[in-house]
Amino acid sequence: MKKTTIILIASALTALGCIEMCAKPQTAKTSTTTATTVKKTAVREIGEKEFSTLIADFNSKDWKFLGKRPAIVDFSATWCGPCRQLSPILDQLATSYSGKIDFYKVDVDKCPNLSRSYGVSSVPMLIFCPTTGNPTAVTGLYPKEELVKAIEYVFKIK
Secondary structure, X not given: OOOOOOEEOHHHOOOOOOOOOOOXXXXXXXXXXXXXXXXXXXOEEOOHHHHHHHOOOOXXXXXXXXXXXXXXXXXXXXXXXXXXXXHHHHHHHHHHOOOOOEEEXXXXXXXXXXXXXXXXXXXXXXXXXXXXXXXXXXXXXXXXXXXXXXXXXXXXXX
């Protein structure tokens, strides 16, 4: 990897594997058309430029976290079933940890350089970014309870 060795805490989590599920967007039916409802999310979608100012300069060889509080970055894709399943879980966590942890989402298809820089080869991939020290990454779909344990372990937050 380009910057740091990302420590995997996958052993602390129960692997569920990538279960492909055809999740469909919520729709609101009208008398003549079907409109897709846009759901407001607590997780902020960011691109490469925002990542470089909010999280870290991904072009730098050294990791230096730029945020004011810990962050979780979800590397995902719109076509990924497990990513769609993880999204509402991350929204719940973002609401629960509001003001304590920042939650971001990066679309790997829109940000290939950023994804490549962090070695994203499988989605979903979460990077836990503490305010000091190195980031920690996990790949795959995990239940909310396991992600809470990971948050408590990595960030020392309850």
